[in-house]
Amino acid sequence: MTTAVLIIDDDPVLGPVTVELLHALGHRATWVDTYERGLDALRHPQDIAIVLLDLQLGLQRGESLIEDLRREGATLPPLLIFSAQPMTELRHAATMISAAGILQKPCNAAEINHAIEAAVG
Amino acid sequence: MMKTKERSTPARKVACLVVDDVPENIIALRALLESDDVEVLTAQSGPQALEILLEKDVALAILDVQMPEMNGFELAELMRGTERTRDIPICFVTAGTRDQERLFRGYEAGAVDFIYKPIEADILKNKASVFFQLHRQKQQLAWELHERTEALRLSEMFMAVLGHDLRNPLGAIMASAEVAGMASKDDQVKQFIARIMSSAQRMTRMIEDLLDVTRARVAGGIPIRPEPMDLQPVLDRVLNELHAIHPARAINVAAQGDLHGTWDSERLAQVVSNLATNALQHGAQDAPVSIEADGSAAHEVTLCVRNGGSIPEHRRAALFDPFHDVSRMAESRNGLGLGLYIVREIVLAHGGSVDVHAGSTNETAFWVRLPRIAKTEKSRNR
Numbered sequence: 358m359t360t361a362v363l364i365i366d367d368d369p370v371l372g373p374v375t376v377e378l379l380h381a382l383g384h385r386a387t388w389v390d391t392y393e394r395g396l397d398a399l400r401h402p403q404d405i406a407i408v409l410l411d412l413q414l415g416l417q418r419g420e421s422l423i424e425d426l427r428r429e430g431a432t433l434p435p436l437l438i439f440s441a442q443p444m445t446e447l448r449h450a451a452t453m454i455s456a457a458g459i460l461q462k463p464c465n466a467a468e469i470n471h472a473i474e475a476a477v478g
Numbered sequence: 479m480m481k482t483k484e485r486s487t488p489a490r491k492v493a494c495l496v497v498d499d500v501p502e503n504i505i506a507l508r509a510l511l512e513s514d515d516v517e518v519l520t521a522q523s524g525p526q527a528l529e530i531l532l533e534k535d536v537a538l539a540i541l542d543v544q545m546p547e548m549n550g551f552e553l554a555e556l557m558r559g560t561e562r563t564r565d566i567p568i569c570f571v572t573a574g575t576r577d578q579e580r581l582f583r584g585y586e587a588g589a590v591d592f593i594y595k596p597i598e599a600d601i602l603k604n605k606a607s608v609f610f611q612l613h614r615q616k617q618q619l620a621w622e623l624h625e626r627t628e629a630l631r632l633s634e635m636f637m638a639v640l641g642h643d644l645r646n647p648l649g650a651i652m653a654s655a656e657v658a659g660m661a662s663k664d665d666q667v668k669q670f671i672a673r674i675m676s677s678a679q680r681m682t683r684m685i686e687d688l689l690d691v692t693r694a695r696v697a698g699g700i701p702i703r704p705e706p707m708d709l710q711p712v713l714d715r716v717l718n719e720l721h722a723i724h725p726a727r728a729i730n731v732a733a734q735g736d737l738h739g740t741w742d743s744e745r746l747a748q749v750v751s752n753l754a755t756n757a758l759q760h761g762a763q764d765a766p767v768s769i770e771a772d773g774s775a776a777h778e779v780t781l782c783v784r785n786g787g788s789i790p791e792h793r794r795a796a797l798f799d800p801f802h803d804v805s806r807m808a809e810s811r812n813g814l815g816l817g818l819y820i821v822r823e824i825v826l827a828h829g830g831s832v833d834v835h836a837g838s839t840n841e842t843a844f845w846v847r848l849p850r851i852a853k854t855e856k857s858r859n860r
Contacts, residue, residue: 370646381656465679466653
C-alpha cells in the first residue's frame with residue numbers, strides 16, 4: 358500500500374534519508390525542515406495521508422506547530438511523533454496533540470512501516 | 479560562546495558575636511578578637527543578639543552570663559532551640575564560680591566553653607581561634623561539596639543531552655543502511671548491511687541504558703507510568719525479540735495464574751528482556767533459559783528467569799551495582815553492564831524487589847516480585 362507521507366524534521370541528514378527509506382518501502386514522501394515550511398505544507402494537506410513530526414524544530418516545537426494549525430481550523434491527517442527525545446516526553450506530546458503513534462529515533466524500516474500502517478489503517 | 483563564570487572560593491573572613499550589656503566590655507573584646515580575618519559583631523542584649531543571628535552566619539558567640547532581662551543562659555537556650563543557630567559554639571563569660579556551669583542545660587546540643595573574669599587575653603584568643611579555624615574548615619567543606627555536586631549534575635546533564643543527540647545520526651545510519659540493503663542484490667553487501675544494523679541497534683541500546691542510568695542517578699529513580707495491563711503479551715513480545723537475536727538458543731516461557739496488574743508495560747518488557755539477555759549471554763551456553771511468571775497470589779506477581787551455570791562468589795555482592803565493579807564494566811562486550819542495575823531501578827520504582835539465587839546447584843535464578851498494583855510513591859517520579 359502506497360501512502361503519502363510528509364516528514365517535518367530539522368535534521369539535514371535524517372530527513373532526506375527517511376524520504377529515501379520511505380520510497381524504498383513503496384511510499385511517497387516529502388520532507389520539510391522548518392516550522393514555517395511545516396505550517397505551509399499542512400495548511401493544504403489534501404495530498405498528505407500521514408505526518409512524521411519531529412518535536413524539536415530548531416528553537417520551535419512540533420507540538421505548537423500542530424496547535425497553531427488546529428487554531429486556524431485546519432483538518433489534519435494522522436500524526437506520528439518522530440523524535441529522539443525520551444519516551445516519557447514522546448508519550449506526553451502524543452497525548453497533547455492526539456497523535457496516532459510514536460516513533461522514537463532511531464527506528465528501523467519495519468517499525469516505521471508498522472506505525473504508518475497502524476495509523477492509516 | 480558561553481561566558482566563563484568566575485569561580486568563587488569561600489570567604490576567609492569569619493564572624494564572631496559578642497553579647498554584653500556593658501559597652502566597655504564589648505570594646506575590650508572587640509580589640510582582642512578583631513582582625514583582617516575576623517569580623518566582630520556586637521549586641522548589648524539577648525533580643526538584639528537574636529536579631530543579628532537571624533541574618534549573620536557566626537563562627538562563635540561570646541555571651542556574658544549576667545545581663546538584665548535575658549541572661550546569657552536564657553539567650554543560649556533560645557539559640558539551641560532554633561535550627562539556624564543550634565550549632566553555633568558558645569563561650570560564656572562569667573564572674574561567678576565554676577558551680578555556674580551546671581546552670582546551663584544545653585551542653586549536648588553543641589560546643590560550650592566558659593571564660594572567667596578577669597579575662598586572660600591569651601586564653602580567650604586561643605580558644606576563639608580554634609572555633610574560627612573550625613568554622614573556616616566547615617565553610618571550605620561545604621563549598622567543596624557544592625562544587626562537586628554541581629560538577630556531577632553538569633556531567634550527568636551533558637550525558638543526557640549527548641545521548642539524545644546521538645540518536646539522530648544513528649537514525650540516519652540505520653535508514654541509509656536499510657535503503658542500501660533494499661537496493662542491493664549482492665549477498666556480501668547484505669551481510670555488511672546486517673552488521674551495520676546490528677551494531678547500530680547495539681549502540682541504541684547502550685544509549686538507552688546510559689540515559690536510564692543518568693535519569694536514575696539524577697532524579698533518584700527511573701520514572702514509570704503504571705497502567706492496567708496484562709503481562710502475557712509483554713512476555714510474548716520479548717520472547718519473539720530474543721528468538722530473533724538468539725535463534726540457536728532454547729528459551730522457555732511458562733505462565734500461570736492471573737497476570738493482570740497495574741504496571742508500566744514498556745519498563746517491564748525491559749526488565750524481562752534485560753534479565754533474559756543476561757542469562758543468555760552469561761549463563762551456560764548449552765542449557766536453556768527459562769522465564770516463569772506466576773500470578774497465583776492475589777497481592778503480587780513473581781517473575782523468575784533461570785539459566786545454567788552459577789555466578790562466581792566475588793561477583794554476587796555488586797551484581798546490581800556496576801559502579802562498584804569496574805572490572806565487570808570493562809569485561810562486558812555487550813554494553814556497559816548496566817542491565818541489572820536498570821532492572822533493579824525499574825522494579826524498585828514499582829515498589830517490588832529483585833533477588834538472585836546462585837547457589838551450588840549450577841543454576842542461577844533471578845526473582846522479581848511485583849505488587850499487583852505498582853506502589854509509585856516510592857519511585858519519586860513526577
